[in-house]
Every structure is written in structure tokens, then in C-alpha cells.
Amino acid sequence: MGKRAKKTAPYIPTTNGKAEQFIKTLLVEWTNVMPCSNSSGRNELLPAYLRIYSGHRCRMALGSLTPRQRLA
Template sequence: FQAACQALGARQKFTRPHCPWTNGKVERFNRTMQTEWAYRKVFTSNAQRARALAPWLDFYNTGRRHTALDGQPPISRLSPRS
């Protein structure tokens, strides 16, 4: 993970321990993931549910409109590398 962050020029940030209110973005993502993926349909096995995760994450990041981004998906916030 550290090597990937370094290669991307990304910096890892941590929230303060025992302060969930400082972690609103992740808490909101977890809520969305529960309602739109985990509990949207009945999965008959953990393997079936695990297979459904990657396509949902791809949709969430590249196709799903986000109100906080003026109706754009998160991928729209990334700049192509020069």
C-alpha cells in the first residue's frame, strides 16, 4: 500500500482514534454501500456477494452520480497524468 501511494504521489491520512465524527466521508460511503450493494438484494452465498462487490465499486466510482460532485461520478475529479 505504501509503495502504491508513493508511486501515485498520494499521502495517507488518518483520523483521530475514537472520533468517528471526523470520518464523515467514510461513514457516508459505508452507509451507501450497505443500502445500494450489501442489502439491495438477497445473496445466497458469501461468494456470490463477493463477486458482486467489484462491479458495484466500479459503478460507484465511474457511473453513479454524486450530489456532492454536481451530479458527476468520482472519476470526474481525477486528472489524466501528463
């Protein structure tokens, strides 16, 4: 199973739901759970959050697997 980009129609949220949900999740979890006093500090924490998001958070849509487990 290879990776490939999937393009969606611009300005049509119904075709871009997964990206919209990811952004919402980032706003709720990354900015609130990992609070910082400035943007540069928050940017430094982004790689750590993405490792948690991709490697440790189970997804119901993936049968309770993490994205990393699903791709393996």
C-alpha cells in the same frame, strides 16, 4: 491531483463521516440491490459494484460529477 491517504482520529465518527457514509451506502445498495445467497457470491459482485459507485454514480458534492470524472 494525486491520491493520498487521509487519516482520521479513531472512534470519533464526526471526523470519519465520509467513510461512515460509504459503509452505509454499501450496506443499502450493494447488499440489498445485488442480493446473493452467501458471502462469497456477494464478494464476487463487489468489484462490479465499486465500478458502478466510482464511475457512474453522480455526487452533488462534486458538482454532479462522478469520482472518476472529478479525478480526470
